[in-house]
Amino acid sequence: MAAVAEARAAFSDTLIRLERAIEERLGGLRTLIDEKNVPRVHPYVEGNVHYEGELVTHEGSTYQARCDTARAPSDEEHWICVAAGGLDGLSFRVRGTYQQDEPYSRFDVVALNGGSFVARRNNPGPCPGDDWQALCFQGKKGPAGPKGDRGERGPSGASIKGCELEAERYTLILNQGDGTSLSINLRPFFEAYHAECNG
Incomplete structure (x- = not known):
């Protein structure tokens, strides 16, 4: 019985190793197939001939050649834009309390009089103003809460x-x-x- 158990364990280990080896070999073959089937993207080189179907990058965008060409990708007859370059992302920049003499740029956020404002453009002028957009204002004072418990008596003052x-x-x-x-x-x-x- 012990010999049978050992044989089964050895067979199971061999089977696991064989399955792993097959999976590794198949993974390598898949990678080779993918590399051959997937078009590669190269930077556009001025003066070089680029062939039909070739993908190039140029000025932040990606183009595919419609035909064999030596023209630049801006030529729509010879190239098709596959992915256009985006604009630089802009996000809010918190600048603290508004200071009249500070220079401000578009999307700068300042605090003023209990509220906050964002600049609509560069050099927006005095805040608040036409070139500032209010984001929020300080709320009205709410009703008084319930009176708290009386605190402990403090030490006597100096006399x-x-x-x-x-x-x-x-x-x-x-x-x-x-x-x-x-x-x-x-x-x-x-x-x-x-x-x-x-x-």
Whole structure:
């Protein structure tokens, strides 16, 4: 029984390897067939003869020769356009808050007065204006929400516990309940008073 099981396992492994080898060989043959059947695209070379059915790229587009020709692909009698080149893609560019002195270009988006605007063209002028398109505006203030729960009581604020006067320094010292003190220089007040009295 063990010998039969081993033989079956060996046969199964051999069969799997054989199927993989066949699949690899078939894949290679398919690739060769596809390469022969699929037309290749080459860049157009001025002055070269391009043959009927040949595909070339020229100035961003793809053309197929209607006949053997040495003319440029722009000649519609000798070439047919298979795929025309597209335009450069443009997308919004966010520029932040509108600044009057900043230069702006088409599709630049700015924020102003709670709204946003997009430039319709290059150098659009002052925003808002005819060359700016509003995208959105700030909404109206909504109704007040329900009142929240009362918060925890905070620590007591500083209170004046006592005061001292240092006459020689013209300084008033306020001692606070939290152990800190606050010094107030009174000299400027006395000097101002003295100047007024003697003026």
